[in-house]
Amino acid sequence: DSGVTQTPKHLITATGQRVTLRCSPRSGDLSVYWYQQSLDQGLQFLIQYYNGEERAKGNILERFSAQQFPDLHSELNLSSLELGDSALYFCASSVSSDRGPNTGELFFGEGSRLTVL
Amino acid sequence: KNQVEQSPQSLIILEGKNCTLQCNYTVSPFSNLRWYKQDTGRGPVSLTIMTFSENTKSNGRYTATLDADTKQSSLHITASQLSDSASYICVVRGPFSGGYNKLIFGAGTRLAVHP
Numbered sequence: 001d002s003g004v005t006q007t008p009k010h011l012i013t014a015t016g017q018r019v020t021l022r023c024s025p026r027s028g029d030l031s032v033y034w035y036q037q038s039l040d041q042g043l044q045f046l047i048q049y050y051n052g053e054e055r056a057k058g059n060i061l062e063r064f065s066a067q068q069f070p071d072l073h074s075e076l077n078l079s080s081l082e083l084g085d086s087a088l089y090f091c092a093s094s095v096s097s098d099r100g101p102n103t104g105e106l107f108f109g110e111g112s113r114l115t116v117l
Numbered sequence: 118k119n120q121v122e123q124s125p126q127s128l129i130i131l132e133g134k135n136c137t138l139q140c141n142y143t144v145s146p147f148s149n150l151r152w153y154k155q156d157t158g159r160g161p162v163s164l165t166i167m168t169f170s171e172n173t174k175s176n177g178r179y180t181a182t183l184d185a186d187t188k189q190s191s192l193h194i195t196a197s198q199l200s201d202s203a204s205y206i207c208v209v210r211g212p213f214s215g216g217y218n219k220l221i222f223g224a225g226t227r228l229a230v231h232p
Contacts, residue, residue, distance in 0.1 A: 002160060042224035043161070043206065056219070090160055105151070106208075106220075108160030 003027065006091050006109035014117055018079040021112045025072055025093030031055070032074040033092040033106065034066055043090065049074055081116045088113050119144040121209050121223035129229045134197055138226045140190040140207030148210040152181055152192045155204040155225070164192070164205075197230045204228070 003026035013019055025032050034046040045058030049068035060066075063081075068074040078085060092106040121142045130136050142150070149168045153161035165174050167183040167190060174181050178201075180193045194201055207223040 002162070004160070043222050045220070045222065088158070092160070105163045105166070106161075108162070110160050111158070
């Protein structure tokens, strides 16, 4: 158990709909990362937050948005869903903001599997 | 361009055999390199971390090597077990830019261990 909690574990919805994925980081971790993993593909970085602020952006679509709340949990909002958005969405947390040559390890949750029909 | 390339893309070995997975990177400057193991449908878990000054590091039957001059890392698995079947992902912590060190992920090597 990594200590990172993601809900829901599974989600089935229709095209055009909107869903929210939730992530609770490990206790004490300030950084939250979101990744998308399509079937048989590698992890694609979406976005990172540190202590409530957006820190880095990857290949995140405009239809997707995220935020990190004062209690450090994070939500990833996916709207106007398309078939191609079906994927595993992972949240990861780490202690630091990645400033400097630190050795921060990412701790991943078990993922939220989104199926768009 | 900062990239991490892994080979082979997939590998099938028999239980008890050894194997070596490769990771080549063009990331510069380099902070550290981690190998993660990802079981199917699960989140990745860190196996080892290599910093610039380290050449070899072991974690049980897993041994990682790093050659910072050639920018290559390998993950050697000894006496493979069925539970080693997973994807192995190489992640390089790269340049410090915009206030943080960017993480660059490889696409992973999918290992299948057959009885």
